[in-house]
């Protein structure tokens with residue numbers, strides 16, 4: 027059975043056969059959920075280490091299941107990816123995040139950029155960049171307020187094609203970030219050829235950063251790399267003051283911190299309150 031977080035519903039049965047049946051059921055209920063508008067976006071602020079300001083948030087999907095309560099994406103996104111439903115769910119996410127970003131542009135004093143997770147399958151679909159252009163037009167959102175997060179493995183596959191794709195997105199004015207950086211087989215020489223803006227250091231390097239010299243060395247190396255390639259950095263999964271202080275010690279003043287130490291992902295309305303008080 028799959029591990030699941032506190033309060034999360036366990037979808038998976040023990041036996042292989044019933045696992046397959048579970049998957050079919052989940053696919054079916056995901057289709058229902060799209061129809062019934064049972065998905066919801068949570069938002070997690072990214073806090074600037076140097077001054078505590080917030081100008082970036084990441085949108086993270088949740089499934090508000092009528093019987094099972096709130097289900098986290100780790101439970102259903104992999105199944106949505108396998109079945110192809112991720113393309114439709116991804117469209118919903120992109121649209122909802124852009125509507126929210128536009129609302130914040132209208133109501134908050136300072137600009138907030140919203141980052142959206144794009145799955146490999148979505149990114150590879152031929153119509154993806156047209157869809158991005160279309161949603162920006164329809165929601166009247168300035169492209170610089172949208173950031174697309176692509177995983178390292180999605181970007182590093184079919185490098186030639188992806189460079190073209192990334193450039194076409196970049197030319198619209200959206201920002202691009204590489205998610206879970208350091209976990210995939212990244213080829214560093216490609217990094218400079220990709221028109222990307224941000225590296226997100228995976229949580230697995232942050233967890234032990236205050237105790238493990240190797241992790242500290244890896245993060246220091248990523249920071250140096252980002253610095254010389256002029257990329258922004260987000261450190262994910264910062265939960266403790268000690269982790270934060272280790273990052274400060276590494277001279278990472280300009281980086282953004284995304285983690286429970288500052289904020290957990292939260293519903294849009296709660297996030298709006300956080301953004302309002304941070305702007306004061």
Ligand code: C2E
Nearest residue numbers: 086087098099100119143144145263264265284285286291
């Ligand atoms: P991710 O893109 O790497 O997102 C960061 C995950 O780390 C989120 O989990 C977030 O809640 C969690 N996190 C943030 N700070 C901390 C911390 O300090 N400690 C710990 N333990 N965790 C922290 P979440 O929301 O459960 O999402 C899991 C994954 O599901 C995401 O990982 C992403 O791969 C996927 N996902 C979420 N929303 C979407 C979406 O809209 N579309 C797609 N394609 N994938 C999504």
Ligand code: CA
Nearest residue numbers: 084143175205
């Ligand atoms: Ca992400």
Ligand code: CA
Nearest residue numbers: 205206226262
């Ligand atoms: Ca990540």
Ligand code: CA
Nearest residue numbers: 205206228229
């Ligand atoms: Ca991840």
